[in-house]
Amino acid sequence: MKLIFISLSAFLIMTTSSLKAQNLISNGGFENYTGCPVTFSQIDSVVGWTVPTSYVSTDFFHTCAPLSSLVGVPVNQGTGYQFPHSGDGYAGLFIYAPAPDIREYISTELVSPLVANQCYQFEMYINILNGVKYTSDDIQVLFSDTLISGIQGYGVLNYTPQIENTPGNFPDTLNWTLVQMNYTASGGEKFIVIGNFKNDANTTIVSFLQNALPATYTYIDDVSLTICTGIETLNENNNFSVNYNQTTNQILIENRSGKTARIELFNMLSGKVIQTLFKENTELNTVGFATGIYAYRISIFDEIVSSGKLLLQ
Structure with missing residues (x-):
């Protein structure tokens, strides 16, 4: 058997x-x-x-x-x-x-x-x-x-x-x-x-x-x-979420991993604009940023655990 x-x-x-x-x-x-x-x-x-x-x-x-x-x-x-x-x-x-x-x-x-x-x-x-x-x-x-x-x-x-x-x-x-x-x-x-x-x-x-x-x-x-197999492959680590609030000009980052992570934000034309470490939920101020598409990546000990794009308007 x-x-x-x-x-x-x-x-x-x-x-x-x-x-x-x-x-x-x-x-x-x-x-x-x-x-x-x-x-x-x-x-x-x-x-x-x-x-x-x-x-x-x-x-x-x-x-x-x-x-x-x-x-x-x-x-x-x-x-x-x-x-x-x-x-x-x-x-x-x-x-x-x-x-x-x-x-x-x-x-x-x-x-x-x-x-x-x-x-x-x-x-x-x-x-x-x-x-x-x-x-x-x-x-x-x-x-x-x-x-x-x-x-x-x-x-x-x-x-x-x-x-x-x-x-x-x-x-x-x-x-x-x-x-x-x-x-x-x-x-x-x-x-x-x-x-x-x-x-x-x-x-x-x-x-x-x-x-x-x-x-x-x-x-x-x-x-x-x-x-469809019923099995989805996600590119983003579920311990993190990144969202843009157009009203407050803030990027809101949730960290549910309990670990210190690094987020990097890139403008499509000018390159990296922000890099910071965070362990708790945090906010990034985007006042003065040019409108357009920005890419971000989050890493822990140089291992990328989450990435995506944001539209800043």
Whole structure:
């Protein structure tokens, strides 16, 4: 009986791992392609990926692109400099464009149709192009049982996406930001479309670079859709919480660990602005700080135990 129990446990672990590892989005890292990109608007060179519109404007970036092409990796578009989250390639699209209500999207067919009432976890990593003025947390995913294609024009798609990025999860130009969302399927969904389905008036933008292109251009890499396992991996230590109070201009830090910790606060443009030790709950005064996105990290004995981002307004 003991041997059977061990074998059954191992089987369950392997089965769960297999389910978790089965990505229903093929080529989610944009690694397989029919030809190296040589100019903009060549996302259709990526195997399995296309756009829902009659024109192709979404971009494909890869290390194999010629240096003069402006779609290489890590250098691209004149101002862009970003290595992939993994592999050698990634996609790029406008979430918020210089012209009113202009959008770009990418779409792909799932490996198999979704099962009704099954929970699926969607993940992707996003980053912002150097040289644009804004960042935005507005990016959504539409699931459909039919292929959406041939739509005329450059505007916002007239569809209602089922899931969207967590409010306040703003990407920056330095690191790849994880976007993670759960979706309970209606059943039969076979396609997804990624992009911003909100018009300009309802899109949240935050300025972080002055005298730059008034837009939000987002890189996308490592897209996945897997069955929910009921096990969540948290990046943040539950002993700490960090929140910004706009009314009092204070960053409120709770320390439930009982240990002395160090918090460091970084401005996306100017670097580290605060570093302090604390053992009890504490507050940081932000009067005089420039508005924008700040990153923080908390460490104990040089081990990072919590990190995140704050929007100071």
